[in-house]
Amino acid sequence: VVPPPVSGPYLQFGAFGVQANAESYLARLQTQADWLSGTLRIQQSDGIYRVQAGPYASEAAAREAAERAGQALGVKPVVIAR
Numbered sequence: 001v002v003p004p005p006v007s008g009p010y011l012q013f014g015a016f017g018v019q020a021n022a023e024s025y026l027a028r029l030q031t032q033a034d035w036l037s038g039t040l041r042i043q044q045s046d047g048i049y050r051v052q053a054g055p056y057a058s059e060a061a062a063r064e065a066a067e068r069a070g071q072a073l074g075v076k077p078v079v080i081a082r
Contacts, residue, residue, distance in 0.1 A: 008055025009062035011069065011077035015050045022049035032073055036065075055082070 013029060016022040022042050029051065030037040039053040053069075056062040062079045070076050 007082045008057070009059045010052045010054030010056070010080045010082060011062055011066050012080050013051045013053065013069075013075060013077045015048050017048060019044070019049050022051055026051050029073070033069065036069070052080070053077070 014022070014025050016025065019042070026040055026042055029040055036053050039055075041052055043050045043052050053065065054062065056065060059079060059081060066077045066079055
């Protein structure tokens with residue numbers, strides 16, 4: 001679990017009620033998408049563990065990364081503005 005990140009758009013890959021599940025998913029993403037590994041983190045709040053990547057320089061950059069993740073991983077991350 002990482003402290004609150006700096007502002008900017010993020011990609012959210014999943015939200016989990018159990019920290020171990022979030023950590024397992026994070027590890028899988030780091031293995032399958034090494035281009036994301038430097039930006040991936042778990043953000044915890046209100047008992048929910050969110051697997052996120054970012055921040056990105058702009059919402060357009062975040063959308064591009066979401067598209068790439070969709071093609072490479074078969075997942076559809078959500079762009080979250082902060």
